[in-house]
Amino acid sequence: MNKLGFGFLRLPLKEGGGTNDYDWASISEMVDAYLALGGTVIDTCYTYLDGCSEEAVRRCVTARHPRDRFALVEKLPGYYCKSYADCQRYFEEELTRCGTDRFDVFMLHWLNPENYARAEQTDQFRFLREKKAEGTARRIGFSYHGSPELLDTILTRHPEVDTVLLQLNYLDWEAPGIESGRCYETALRHGKSIFAMEPVKGGTLAVLPEEARQLLCAAHPDWSPAAWALRFVQSLSGVETCLSGMNSLAQVKENLQPFEPLTEAEHALLFRAAAVIRGATKVPCTGCAYCVPHCPQHIPVPEWFRLFNEVSRYPEEGWKILPVYAEKSAAGGKASACIGCGACARHCPQGIDIPAVMKEAASVLER
Numbered sequence: 001m002n003k004l005g006f007g008f009l010r011l012p013l014k015e016g017g018g019t020n021d022y023d024w025a026s027i028s029e030m031v032d033a034y035l036a037l038g039g040t041v042i043d044t045c046y047t048y049l050d051g052c053s054e055e056a057v058r059r060c061v062t063a064r065h066p067r068d069r070f071a072l073v074e075k076l077p078g079y080y081c082k083s084y085a086d087c088q089r090y091f092e093e094e095l096t097r098c099g100t101d102r103f104d105v106f107m108l109h110w111l112n113p114e115n116y117a118r119a120e121q122t123d124q125f126r127f128l129r130e131k132k133a134e135g136t137a138r139r140i141g142f143s144y145h146g147s148p149e150l151l152d153t154i155l156t157r158h159p160e161v162d163t164v165l166l167q168l169n170y171l172d173w174e175a176p177g178i179e180s181g182r183c184y185e186t187a188l189r190h191g192k193s194i195f196a197m198e199p200v201k202g203g204t205l206a207v208l209p210e211e212a213r214q215l216l217c218a219a220h221p222d223w224s225p226a227a228w229a230l231r232f233v234q235s236l237s238g239v240e241t242c243l244s245g246m247n248s249l250a251q252v253k254e255n256l257q258p259f260e261p262l263t264e265a266e267h268a269l270l271f272r273a274a275a276v277i278r279g280a281t282k283v284p285c286t287g288c289a290y291c292v293p294h295c296p297q298h299i300p301v302p303e304w305f306r307l308f309n310e311v312s313r314y315p316e317e318g319w320k321i322l323p324v325y326a327e328k329s330a331a332g333g334k335a336s337a338c339i340g341c342g343a344c345a346r347h348c349p350q351g352i353d354i355p356a357v358m359k360e361a362a363s364v365l366e367r
């Protein structure tokens, strides 16, 4: 099996070239290899690579291969749309930039609490339905970065959606702020086809701490950490396509290798590796919650510490994690509400200086 989709998000630049000086010849070679090895899905978005992602689709895919040879996934930058008319304007621009007359999967990009509110205000789901009815979008959906609860709300209100694009990988499966596992279960419960993004967590799971690497290597010396990560996601039932942003021919060839779905033992091993990866965390909070009932400010201490750990370990993910904190803390109990009384710390079996860490957490989570 191999369900790998080619995400046009990390394309190679020309050696010594400028910021947007992409290596069209190499990208074309990667596309040719991808299709020759059985790949069928190309993924892009209006905002990827400052528009160069769509240019790459036009130059390296649609201009060079029969249109029925691949499926094209495109996303509407709904956060830029101030009106319903804006949706059509961006859609037409996307068709032109990609050099196509239709998209096989058309999604609203990056729904989170704020972007979802705008999608409702400007009737973006009606826009999706219209595109599907006229045949310029074969299937419709959205990419998602938010809580499982909000995902459930959206899918309940919009059963017309065919597919959702979720961040899925073994490290984020239970990670606060992402909760891959619960989002996955929610999409499955609603009977949606699932597209997966960030299976290697932006490359994080390609280079592991030594202990985690050895753990995996002992089971399969010939599998790279990235191969483990890709196989985890592709082995999940309900996952139709696993998008990966490849940037070299070697990566395309390695990632397209056929494989058997992971066994239960291999899944379990990955979760052990995940625990090791999480091991070097900023705050050694175990989430026991012994401190919580003692807080006069009703601060959910372990929850904020989990988010703080996450954003400290992956600062580049802050754009996703901080809105989740904002959503969860909107009703009260913000980290900055801590008055430093220390009532919590006396109950912490890990001996954490909770008031001090909370102050640091507030400065990061509420920046």
Ligand code: SF4
Residues within 6 Å of the ligand: 294, 295, 296, 297, 298, 299, 301, 337, 338, 339, 340, 341, 342, 343, 344, 345, 354, 355, 358
């Ligand atoms: S120090 Fe802060 S977190 Fe701890 S109990 Fe007091 S207010 Fe709550």
Ligand code: SF4
Residues within 6 Å of the ligand: 284, 285, 286, 287, 288, 289, 290, 291, 292, 301, 302, 305, 347, 348, 349, 350, 351, 352, 354
């Ligand atoms: S008592 Fe300590 S280890 Fe337990 S949840 Fe609170 S901060 Fe975390």
